[in-house]
Amino acid sequence: MADVGIIMGSQSDWPTMQEAARILDELGVTYESRIVSAHRTPDRLWDYGKTAAERGLKVIIAGAGGAAHLPGMMASKTRVPVVGVPVQTRALSGVDSLYSIVQMPRGFPVATMAIGAAGAANAGLMAAQILAISDPDLAQRVTDWRNALSASIPETPEDTD
Ligand code: RP5
Numbered sequence: 001m002a003d004v005g006i007i008m009g010s011q012s013d014w015p016t017m018q019e020a021a022r023i024l025d026e027l028g029v030t031y032e033s034r035i036v037s038a039h040r041t042p043d044r045l046w047d048y049g050k051t052a053a054e055r056g057l058k059v060i061i062a063g064a065g066g067a068a069h070l071p072g073m074m075a076s077k078t079r080v081p082v083v084g085v086p087v088q089t090r091a092l093s094g095v096d097s098l099y100s101i102v103q104m105p106r107g108f109p110v111a112t113m114a115i116g117a118a119g120a121a122n123a124g125l126m127a128a129q130i131l132a133i134s135d136p137d138l139a140q141r142v143t144d145w146r147n148a149l150s151a152s153i154p155e156t157p158e159d160t161d
Pocket residue numbers: 008009010011012013037063064065066067087
């Protein structure tokens with residue numbers, strides 16, 4: 001059974017949401033990926049949310065674009081923590097997605113990330129950090145990952161021209 005569920009509203013979201021999957025791969029976290037649309041497959045959304053906790057999912061990463069109701073609706077259906085990723089859109093650059101996800105009413109939180117690929121990668125890291133609370137080996141891998149990123153940042157900028 002996977003620890004993390006990565007869900008998205010459309011196949012077109014996968015290039016963005018793959019950034020989360022890559023991070024989870026790097027950190028050795030198990031996940032499943034599914035297309036679950038709030039508007040096009042509402043029954044699938046309901047079934048996924050209804051069974052998420054009993055299936056052993058510990059974190060759900062939900063990405064959608066435009067009228068991005070998937071993360072919020074999933075949060076309304078399960079107590080499994082939902083991390084929301086606003087997918088960048090052509091019409092409104094993902095600000096529509098962000099606003100659709102971030103303004104949840106009191107009582108049903110969605111941990112909302114940045115728009116686009118960086119947000120998806122951070123969603124993977126956020127999920128790993130949540131799981132690391134009760135998994136010392138994963139905690140060490142997260143710490144190593146963060147240290148490697150820090151070490152890769154040069155102290156001085158290089159000329160580009
Ligand atoms: C949303 O509509 C999806 O999350 C996607 O970001 C957006 C566009 O979907 P497609 O028309 O590309 O399937 O439901």
